[in-house]
Amino acid sequence: MRRFLVIIGLQAYAVLLALYQGLGSVQTDExxxxxxxxxxxxxxxxxxxxxxxxxxxxxxxxRIVFATLLVQSVWLIASMARKFTPEDKLTLCGLWxxxxxxxxxxxxxxxxxxxALQGMVFVWLLLSDEDRYPGWIxxxxxxxxxxxxxxxxxxxxxxxxxIRMRIHTYLKIFAVGVPMLLMALYIVTNxxxxxxxxxxxxxxxxxxxxxxxxxxxxxxxxxxxxxxxVCGLIGILRGKQWALLLSFLLVAVFHMTSxxxxxxxxxxxxxxxxxxxxPQVLKKSATLLALQIIMATYIFAHADLSFAESSARTVxxxxxxxxxxxxxxxxxxxxxxxxxxxxxxxxxxRPSLLSKAKVVVCLEECSGxxxxxFYQITNIPQEVWVRK
Amino acid sequence: MxxxxxxxxxxxxLTCVTVAAVLLIRLGxxxxxxxxxxxxxxxxxxxxxxxxxxxxxxxxxxIRKISGDNLQVLYRSYLRGRDPVECFGISLTSGQLSVCDxx
Numbered sequence: 001m002r003r004f005l006v007i008i009g010l011q012a013y014a015v016l017l018a019l020y021q022g023l024g025s026v027q028t029d030e031x032x033x034x035x036x037x038x039x040x041x042x043x044x045x046x047x048x049x050x051x052x053x054x055x056x057x058x059x060x061x062x063r064i065v066f067a068t069l070l071v072q073s074v075w076l077i078a079s080m081a082r083k084f085t086p087e088d089k090l091t092l093c094g095l096w097x098x099x100x101x102x103x104x105x106x107x108x109x110x111x112x113x114x115x116a117l118q119g120m121v122f123v124w125l126l127l128s129d130e131d132r133y134p135g136w137i138x139x140x141x142x143x144x145x146x147x148x149x150x151x152x153x154x155x156x157x158x159x160x161x162x163i164r165m166r167i168h169t170y171l172k173i174f175a176v177g178v179p180m181l182l183m184a185l186y187i188v189t190n191x192x193x194x195x196x197x198x199x200x201x202x203x204x205x206x207x208x209x210x211x212x213x214x215x216x217x218x219x220x221x222x223x224x225x226x227x228x229x230v231c232g233l234i235g236i237l238r239g240k241q242w243a244l245l246l247s248f249l250l251v252a253v254f255h256m257t258s259x260x261x262x263x264x265x266x267x268x269x270x271x272x273x274x275x276x277x278x279p280q281v282l283k284k285s286a287t288l289l290a291l292q293i294i295m296a297t298y299i300f301a302h303a304d305l306s307f308a309e310s311s312a313r314t315v316x317x318x319x320x321x322x323x324x325x326x327x328x329x330x331x332x333x334x335x336x337x338x339x340x341x342x343x344x345x346x347x348x349x350r351p352s353l354l355s356k357a358k359v360v361v362c363l364e365e366c367s368g369x370x371x372x373x374f375y376q377i378t379n380i381p382q383e384v385w386v387r388k
Numbered sequence: 389m390x391x392x393x394x395x396x397x398x399x400x401x402l403t404c405v406t407v408a409a410v411l412l413i414r415l416g417x418x419x420x421x422x423x424x425x426x427x428x429x430x431x432x433x434x435x436x437x438x439x440x441x442x443x444x445x446x447x448x449x450x451i452r453k454i455s456g457d458n459l460q461v462l463y464r465s466y467l468r469g470r471d472p473v474e475c476f477g478i479s480l481t482s483g484q485l486s487v488c489d490x491x
C-alpha cells in the first residue's frame with residue numbers, strides 16, 4: 001500500500017511537471033519530433049511520437065509520458081541503491097527528484113530525455129553486473145542510436161558492459177560496432193541529417209574557450225542542481241569508474257561543440273552512476289538532500305517561466321478556422337511550431353506564391369501583399385493577411 | 389520468457405539485417421551523389437534554388453531518384469494530420485520544374 005501511494009505521488013509530480021511545460025507552447029524541436037520531420041535524428045523515437053498524431057492533445061500526452069518516464073525512473077535508481085542504508089537511498093532518490101534537469105526537462109518532448117533514460121539503463125547494467133542478456137543489450141544499443149545520435153556519448157559505458165561479459169570477443173565487437181555502422185549508414189542515406197549533424201557539431205567553434213568552459217560548467221552544475229552534480233563527479237573519481245568518467249568527458253566535449261539548453265540531462269545518468277559507485281559521498285545525507293531542495297527552489301525561483309501562448313498557436317488557431325483553401329505563407333524566419341499548429345501546408349513567403357495562398361503571416365516585412373486581394377486581421381499578435 | 393531470451397542474438401541479428409536492407413535500398417538512388425562530385429554540387433545548388441523559388445522548407449524535401457539529366461524529389465508538407473506529398477522532376481540541365489508522371 002505504501003509503495004502504491006508513492007507511485008501515485010510520483011505520478012502526480014510527473015503530471016504537474018508536464019503541465020508546467022505545456023503552459024508555454026510547443027517548441028520548434030518538439031514540433032519537429034511530433035511531426036516526424038526527418039532530421040537530424042534517426043527515425044525510431046520520432047516515429048513513435050508521430051503514431052499519436054491523430055490524438056487532439058498529442059503534445060500533452062507525450063509530455064506526460066516523458067515526464068512519467070523520467071520521474072518514475074527513480075525506481076531504477078532505488079534498485080541500484082538497494083545495498084544503501086534507507087537514509088542514503090532516500091537521499092539519492094531525492095537528489096534525482098530535485099535535479100534541475102528533471103524539474104525542467106521531464107515535461108519536454110525531446111529526444112535528449114529519451115537518450116538520458118537509455119543512458120540510465122546502461123549505467124544500471126554497468127553497475128549491476130548483469131551479463132545474462134548480451135543480445136538484448138546490443139538491441140538496446142541499436143535502439144538508442146536510432147533514437148538519437150547523442151546515445152554515442154554513452155559508448156564508453158556500453159563498451160565496459162560488453163568487455164565484462166563472458167562471450168566471444170568477436171560478439172562483443174559486433175554488438176558494439178554493428179549498431180554504430182548502421183547509424184553511419186543511416187547518416188549516408190540522409191544528406192539533410194548529415195548536413196545538420198555536421199553543422200551542429202561545429203557551431204560553437206568560433207566561441208572563446210573560456211565561454212565554452214563556462215557554458216559546460218554551468219550545464220553540469222544545473223543538471224544535478226549542483227549537489228548531485230558535485231557528489232556524482234566525486235563518486236566517479238573516487239570510485240574509479242573510468243567508463244563513467246569517459247562518458248562524462250564526452251558529454252562535456254559535446255556541450256562545448258554544440259550546446260543546446262536541453263543537453264544538461266545527458267549528465268544526469270552518469271552523475272547518478274557516480275554516487276552509486278561511491279556511496280560514501282552521501283555521508284551527510286540529510287544535509288545534502290536539504291541543500292538539494294534549497295538549490296532546486298533557488299533555480300526554480302530564478303527560472304524564466306513562460307506561461308504565455310506562442311504567437312504561432314494564437315495565429316494558427318485563427319487561421320485554421322478560415323474557410324478558404326490554400327497555403328499559409330510565412331515571411332521571415334520561423335520554426336517548425338508553425339507547421340505543427342497549422343492545418344494547411346506552410347510555405348516560405350514569396351510574392352510569386354501569393355496566388356496559392358489563403359493567408360500570409362508577416363514575421364518581417366512582406367512586400368506586395370497589400371496589392372493583392374488580401375485584408376489584414378486585427379487583434380492578433382502578428383501581421384496576418386487573409387485572402388478576401 | 390526464457391524461450392525468448394534464448395533467441396536474443398537471433399533477434400538482434402535479424403533486426404540489424406532488416407535495418408541494413410532498408411538503408412541499402414534507400415542508398416541506391418542516392419549513390420550517384422556520392423560517386424560524382426559534380427553531380428552532387430549541381431544537385432545541391434538546384435535543390436536549394438528550387439526550394440528558394442517555390443517557398444519550400446528544406447526539411448520537407450527528399451530525393452526520390454536521379455536518372456539521366458532528371459532529378460526527382462518528393463516534397464512533403466508537414467502539418468498536423470495527413471501530410472500532402474507531391475513529386476517533382478527537376479531538370480539537371482535547365483533547372484525546369486515539372487510534376488512527376490509516375491506518382
